[in-house]
Structure formats: structure tokens, C-alpha cells
Amino acid sequence: MHDDALSETRSESRSAPTAEAELERRFEAMIADEVRIEPRDWMPEGYRRTLVRQIAQHAHSEIIGMQPEGNWITRAPSLRRKAILIAKVQDEAGHGLYLYSAAETLGIDREDLLDLLHTGRQKYSSIFNYPTLTWADMGAIGWLVDGAAIMNQVPLCRCSYGPYGRAMVRICKEESFHQRQGFEILHTLSHGTPAQKAMAQDAVNRFWWPSLMMFGPPDAASTHSAQSAAWGIKRFGNDELRQRFVDMTVPQAQALGLTLPDPDLRWDERSGHWRFGAVDWDELDRVIRGDGPCNAQRVERRRTAHEDGAWVRDSAEAYAAKHADTTRATAAA
Amino acid sequence: MSTPAAAAGPAPGGTSTTEPLVAYLLGLGDDALVLAQRLGEWITRAPQIEEDVALANIALDLLGQARVLLTRAGELEGAGRDEDALAFGRDERDFRNVCLVEIPNGDFAVTTARQLVFSAYQCELWSALRDSADPVLSGLAGKAVKEAAYHRDHATHWVLRLGDGTDEGHRRMQAGLDRVWPYVDELFAADDVAAHLAGVAVDPPSLRAPWSAYVEDVVARATLTVPSPTWHARGGRRGLHTEHLGHLLPEMQHLHRAHPGARW
Amino acid sequence: MSATTPRAPGVPEVSRATGTPRTPHGWPLWEVFVRSRRGLSHQHVGSLHAPDGAMALRNARDVYTRRGEGVSLWVVPSSQVLATTPDEQDPFFDPAMDKAYRHPTFYEVPEGVEHL
Numbered sequence: 179m180h181d182d183a184l185s186e187t188r189s190e191s192r193s194a195p196t197a198e199a200e201l202e203r204r205f206e207a208m209i210a211d212e213v214r215i216e217p218r219d220w221m222p223e224g225y226r227r228t229l230v231r232q233i234a235q236h237a238h239s240e241i242i243g244m245q246p247e248g249n250w251i252t253r254a255p256s257l258r259r260k261a262i263l264i265a266k267v268q269d270e271a272g273h274g275l276y277l278y279s280a281a282e283t284l285g286i287d288r289e290d291l292l293d294l295l296h297t298g299r300q301k302y303s304s305i306f307n308y309p310t311l312t313w314a315d316m317g318a319i320g321w322l323v324d325g326a327a328i329m330n331q332v333p334l335c336r337c338s339y340g341p342y343g344r345a346m347v348r349i350c351k352e353e354s355f356h357q358r359q360g361f362e363i364l365h366t367l368s369h370g371t372p373a374q375k376a377m378a379q380d381a382v383n384r385f386w387w388p389s390l391m392m393f394g395p396p397d398a399a400s401t402h403s404a405q406s407a408a409w410g411i412k413r414f415g416n417d418e419l420r421q422r423f424v425d426m427t428v429p430q431a432q433a434l435g436l437t438l439p440d441p442d443l444r445w446d447e448r449s450g451h452w453r454f455g456a457v458d459w460d461e462l463d464r465v466i467r468g469d470g471p472c473n474a475q476r477v478e479r480r481r482t483a484h485e486d487g488a489w490v491r492d493s494a495e496a497y498a499a500k501h502a503d504t505t506r507a508t509a510a511a
Numbered sequence: 512m513s514t515p516a517a518a519a520g521p522a523p524g525g526t527s528t529t530e531p532l533v534a535y536l537l538g539l540g541d542d543a544l545v546l547a548q549r550l551g552e553w554i555t556r557a558p559q560i561e562e563d564v565a566l567a568n569i570a571l572d573l574l575g576q577a578r579v580l581l582t583r584a585g586e587l588e589g590a591g592r593d594e595d596a597l598a599f600g601r602d603e604r605d606f607r608n609v610c611l612v613e614i615p616n617g618d619f620a621v622t623t624a625r626q627l628v629f630s631a632y633q634c635e636l637w638s639a640l641r642d643s644a645d646p647v648l649s650g651l652a653g654k655a656v657k658e659a660a661y662h663r664d665h666a667t668h669w670v671l672r673l674g675d676g677t678d679e680g681h682r683r684m685q686a687g688l689d690r691v692w693p694y695v696d697e698l699f700a701a702d703d704v705a706a707h708l709a710g711v712a713v714d715p716p717s718l719r720a721p722w723s724a725y726v727e728d729v730v731a732r733a734t735l736t737v738p739s740p741t742w743h744a745r746g747g748r749r750g751l752h753t754e755h756l757g758h759l760l761p762e763m764q765h766l767h768r769a770h771p772g773a774r775w
Numbered sequence: 776m777s778a779t780t781p782r783a784p785g786v787p788e789v790s791r792a793t794g795t796p797r798t799p800h801g802w803p804l805w806e807v808f809v810r811s812r813r814g815l816s817h818q819h820v821g822s823l824h825a826p827d828g829a830m831a832l833r834n835a836r837d838v839y840t841r842r843g844e845g846v847s848l849w850v851v852p853s854s855q856v857l858a859t860t861p862d863e864q865d866p867f868f869d870p871a872m873d874k875a876y877r878h879p880t881f882y883e884v885p886e887g888v889e890h891l
Binding site: 241244245248251252253254255256257258259260261264265267268271272274275278313363366367370371373374479480482483486487488489490491492493494495496497498500501 | 544547548551552554555556557558559560561562563564567568570571574575577578581594595598599618619671672673675676677679680681683762763765766767770772773774775
């Protein structure tokens with residue numbers, strides 16, 4: 179039995195600055211000792227806010243991320259692929275739920291977080307503002323987008339905040355099939371008919387640069403990085419993770435027989451890294467600001483689903499109130 | 512289920528029951544496939560994220576059933592058609608599903624009503640088919656009966672919550688039942704194909720009494736009324752469908768058909 | 776349940792921990808416990824929203840046991856879980872720390888004595 183179920187106690191008293199300083203000192207010591215912070219522990223307001231923002235954004239990304247792939251469920255070209263895709267999109271819903279659950283330990287209601295998403299006051303990963311135009315995009319998303327996500331997420335398993343780290347452990351375990359199925363889709367296409375191979379190359383061309391943007395702006399320009407690192411929320415810099423991703427991906431592209439759309443990509447013997455060309459950060463800025471091809475559509479779909487479901491949720495709530503005695507317990511073994 | 516006498520295995524040279532059995536398997540397989548396709552349309556649109564997950568689970572179960580059934584139909588047919596050739600290669604007139612599964616999702620109440628009707632039917636169907644002389648059918652039935660029981664339970668809980676919740680829930684749930692009830696008779700219509708398959712298939716009319724007992728109890732507990740439709744859908748098992756299937760299939764099939772002979 | 780802290784910019788209203796996460800709207804929160812196999816106890820795995828217990832069990836099944844992770848589920852309304860607070864931590868747990876004689880390693884066993 180853990181108490182992370184419960185919402186966090188915000189700083190108990192604002193009236194005693196010395197007590198607060200002592201709490202802060204203890205908190206910093208716990209972070210320094212790599213002791214996990216749990217929901218009801220005292221935490222600085224900034225830490226809490228950073229976590230809420232990051233976990234919520236992460237959860238929103240999972241939920242919005244269902245859409246580009248959900249777009250192909252009814253059109254998957256084989257029954258096997260259809261089953262895999264449904265299972266994958268379903269996992270994303272599950273991952274969103276694990277993450278909202280972690281965010282709720284910080285005393286925030288999921289309903290409020292969804293409201294922030296639906297009104298554009300909280301963000302999700304920009305990658306999902308790109309459209310999925312062909313079946314090969316299912317491959318590119320699995321291979322590149324999930325690949326980049328995993329690279330970002332594995333270090334989060336050791337995040338200083340217990341519930342977030344535990345959610346990430348679960349997610350990373352489940353996500354390992356996502357990247358592999360994406361690679362398999364592209365491998366099948368790139369070894370298929372000329373039309374299939376062209377479809378695969380086109381998808382990689384469109385998703386390569388947005389995938390590199392998933393690691394965030396260069397460290398020098400990143401507003402949250404330093405403090406997050408100090409708090410043990412973020413373990414590696416954006417640039418370092420991006421480089422790791424490129425180093426991992428280039429040989430995989432070769433195995434696929436596909437090219438990456440970067441004329442400057444070259445092996446650097448001296449450093450042992452693949453050097454890549456300049457990322458168009460203006461594009462990332464633009465898409466984050468809302469000027470991506472699908473921003474409006476993604477949020478609109480989410481909001482519509484939520485609003486259309488309101489009568490369902492209300493009715494279930496009314497039923498529960500009427501039948502409080504009978505619905506409370508259907509005992510488990 | 513009638514007497515399990517005639518075993519219809521894939522006998523050399525084919526027996527008199529092979530052709531009806533293929534048709535029977537296609538009927539059950541198409542039911543599951545088309546409903547899975549409809550449920551797939553819900554994903555990202557459900558009333559609550561938990562329900563996205565639940566609907567996806569039901570879709571996955573049905574898709575799994577469809578794959579076994581179509582694969583078996585293709586093997587028995589002996590014309591080299593696998594599950595995908597059957598799912599993506601046949602035209603509307605060759606689909607043998609009942610009309611119920613192809614009607615559009617409507618709101619969550621229509622989907623829930625359809626799911627209650629179909630899952631309660633599948634519970635009885637799979638329960639009876641556990642004794643089928645066809646080993647693939649009986650094997651699948653053992654697993655599918657548990658899946659259908661869960662789907663029925665899920666739909667039941669929702670019918671209760673919508674019917675006996677708010678006024679709007681009640682009104683919509685009743686409208687949902689009214690929308691799907693004309694499609695109920697077809698599930699239990701006597702079927703030439705099944706009639707040729709004593710011991711292998713189930714005689715559909717035999718499933719109606721237990722189905723009614725279950726469903727009518729749920730509808731009553733939800734403070735709703737069992738509709739008395741003025742018309743009844745028919746013909747799905749003979750390839751005569753609603754206009755809706757002609758939209759569902761092109762969406763499902765176009766990519767596969769656009770690349771003849773390709774592997775995916 | 777009543778007292779709330781002031782709204783910080785960009786952050787929604789937050790409930791105080793009285794053991795009851797504030798759910799001003801929407802379905803209540805449930806804690807989910809899974810027995811992964813017979814012989815093991817139920818373990819907390821996370822939470823979810825559901826209108827009532829029956830639906831909470833079903834949602835828990837779909838959300839937390841998609842890969843056969845469980846043979847039994849418990850769901851508990853989060854508001855029903857009582858927990859120690861960090862403030863109480865010292866009086867609750869420190870007194871147990873200095874009673875080394877409760878542990879077998881506290882005792883010396885003479886050379887050659889077995890099964891003890």
C-alpha cells in the first residue's frame with residue numbers, strides 16, 4: 179500500500195518562512211541523495227508546477243497522438259496490421275491514462291487538465307500536428323516518432339518524482355513493440371513493390387526532421403532544461419538525446435534501404451558520431467504556436483469527443499447516485 | 512444446437528457440406544469483421560478515454576474472431592484465398608454479414624444498443640458452437656464465448672447507466688434501441704446454409720429464446736421499453752445489404768486493392 | 776475538501792490533501808490494485824476514473840491488464856484511502872528504527888550451532 183494515491187499536501191503553512199526554508203533544505207537533500215519524492219512530500223511550488231506541466235503535456239501527447247494513427251485504423255491494408263494498429267492506439271490511450279493518473283497525485287483533476295488541453299492552454303508534442311497521408315506514415319511514426327519518444331522517455335523512468343517514474347517504467351515496457359512494428363512496416367514496404375518503396379521513402383522524408391525536433395530546441399535556447407536537470411526531472415540535454423537518436427537511426431535507415439532527407443548527414447570518424455544538418459527551428463516555433471497543418475483539427479477532434487460524451491458521463495454519474503448501494507461493491511477475489 | 516451428427520471436416524475431394532460450411536463461416540466471420548470495423552471508427556471519439564480503451568478491446572476480440580473464421584473459410588474453399596483475400600478482395604454482394612453490424616455508429620447509445628443485441632446473440636451462438644463437429648469452430652467458440660460474455664456485460668452496464676441515469680440518457684438510449692431493433696429478427700432467421708450443417712452449425716431460431724430472456728431483462732432493468740419495430744431488415748446472409756456497407760467496404764479495402772499482389 | 780490554495784498562473788485549482796482528491800466535476804477517482812498471479816498480494820498500479828465501482832473494475836481490467844498482467848483486481852475510491860502525512864512520518868516510523876533486537880541479525884550464534 180502506497181500513499182501516492184492521495185493528492186499532495188501543498189506547503190502546509192506560508193506563515194513560517196523559517197519552517198519553509200527548512201522544508202526546502204530537506205527537499206534539496208532528498209534530491210541530492212536521489213531519494214524519490216512521493217506525492218504527499220513537501221515540494222517547492224516550482225517543482226510541482228514543472229511536473230504538472232510536463233506530465234500533463236506528456237499525457238496530452240499520448241491522447242492527441244492517438245489521432246494520426248487512428249486515422250488509418252479503418253484503412254489498414256491487412257487484418258494483421260489492423261489488429262496491431264488498434265492495439266497500439268489503444269496502448270496510447272492507456273499511456274495517457276497512466277500519466278494523467280500520475281499528474282493527479284499532484285492534486286490536479288484530470289478534468290481540469292483536459293480543459294487546459296481543449297482550450298489550447300496546455301501543449302502536446304508538436305509532432306502530432308503533422309498529417310498521416312499514407313499507410314507508410316504508420317511505419318514512420320512507429321520507427322522514428324516512437325523511437326525518439328523512447329529515447330526521451332527511458333531516462334524519465336528515473337525521474338525524481340515517484341509516480342511519474344513508475345508510470346514511465348510501465349509505458350517504456352509496453353512501448354517496445356511500437357517502434358518495432360513501425361520498423362517492420364517500413365521494412366516490408368521498402369522490400370515490396372516500387373510503389374510501396376516510394377511510399378516508405380516519402381513518409382521518412384516527411385517525418386525525419388519533425389522527429390529531430392521532438393527533442394526540443396537546442397539546450398542553449400531551452401528555457402526549462404537547467405532547472406529540470408537540477409531537480410532530477412530531466413537527466414540528459416536535448417542535444418545529447420538528439421545526437422543519440424541520430425546515431426541509432428542512421429544504420430537502421432541503411433538496413434531499410436531508405437535514405438534520410440539530409441544532404442549534410444555524414445559519419446564523423448573523429449567523434450564517432452553521425453553529423454547532421456541544421457534543423458529548421460523556425461518551423462518548430464511555428465507549429466508550437468499553432469501554425470501546423472493539423473493543430474486545429476487535433477484539438478477540435480478531442481474537444482468534440484469530450485463534448486459529445488458529456489451526456490454519457492452525466493448519465494452514468496446520475497445512475498451511480500441513484501444506485502449507490504448496489505454499484506458500490508461487486509467484490510473482487 | 513441440434514444433433515451433432517454430420518461432421519464436416521475438410522474431407523478429400525470435398526463433401527456436400529463443404530460449400531455450406533464455407534458460407535456459414537463467412538457469415539460469422541463477416542459479422543465480426545464488419546462490427547470490428549465500425550468499433551474501430553470510435554477510437555479517439557469515445558465519451559471518456561477509458562471507453563476508447565474498452566471499445567478498442569472489443570474491436571480487437573471481434574477482429575481476432577474474424578481472422579480465424581475467414582482463414583478457415585479460405586482453407587475449406589480451397590481456392591487459395593487467405594483472410595486478407597476474403598476481407599479485402601470480395602465485393603459487397605459477396606459479404607454475408609447480417610445488416611445489424613453495418614449500420615453506422617450513431618451516438619454512444621446506438622452503438623451500445625447494437626453491442627448489447629449482438630453480444631447477447633454471440634453469447635448464445637458461441638456457447639452452442641462449443642459442441643460443433645468442426646474442430647476449428649468448436650475451438651474458436653471456447654475462446655469467443657468468454658469474449659462475448661465480456662462484451663455483453665460491458666454493453667449491459669452501459670444500457671443500465673444510460674437508460675436509468677439522466678432524462679437525456681434515457682431518451683437517447685430508448686432511441687438507440689428503437690434504431691437497432693428492426694435488425695434483430697435477421698439474427699434469428701432460419702438460414703438455408705445452417706440447415707445443411709446439422710451438428711456443425713447452429714440453427715439460428717433456436718438462439719432466440721435465451722437471447723430474449725437476457726436482453727428483455729436488461730431493457731426492463733434500465734427502465735426502457737423493448738421496441739416493436741414496424742419493419743425488419745433481411746437479406747444480409749444472401750449478400751443483400753443496407754446502403755451503408757457500400758461505404759464501409761471501399762474505405763476498408765481501397766489501399767489493399769490499390770496494390771494488387773503486394774505484401775503488407 | 777473545502778480549503779483550496781490560490782490559483783497559480785497556468786495551473787488549475789488544487790485540492791488540499793485531506794485524503795480526498797477534489798473532483799468538482801467528472802467521475803470520481805479510483806485506485807487500482809492488481810494481483811499479478813496467485814500466491815502474490817494485490818499491488819497498487821495506478822488510478823482511473825469511473826462513475827461507480829462496477830465500471831471502475833471494468834475500466835481497470837481494460838486499462839491495467841491488457842497484457843494479461845492480472846488474475847484479480849481491486850478498486851478503491853481514492854477518497855476512501857487514509858494515509859499518514861509526511862508531518863507524521865517521524866512519530867510514526869522513527870521509533871521502530873532503533874529496535875534492532877527485533878531482527879535476527881541482532882543475536883550472536885555460537886560457532887557450529889545450526890538451524891537457528
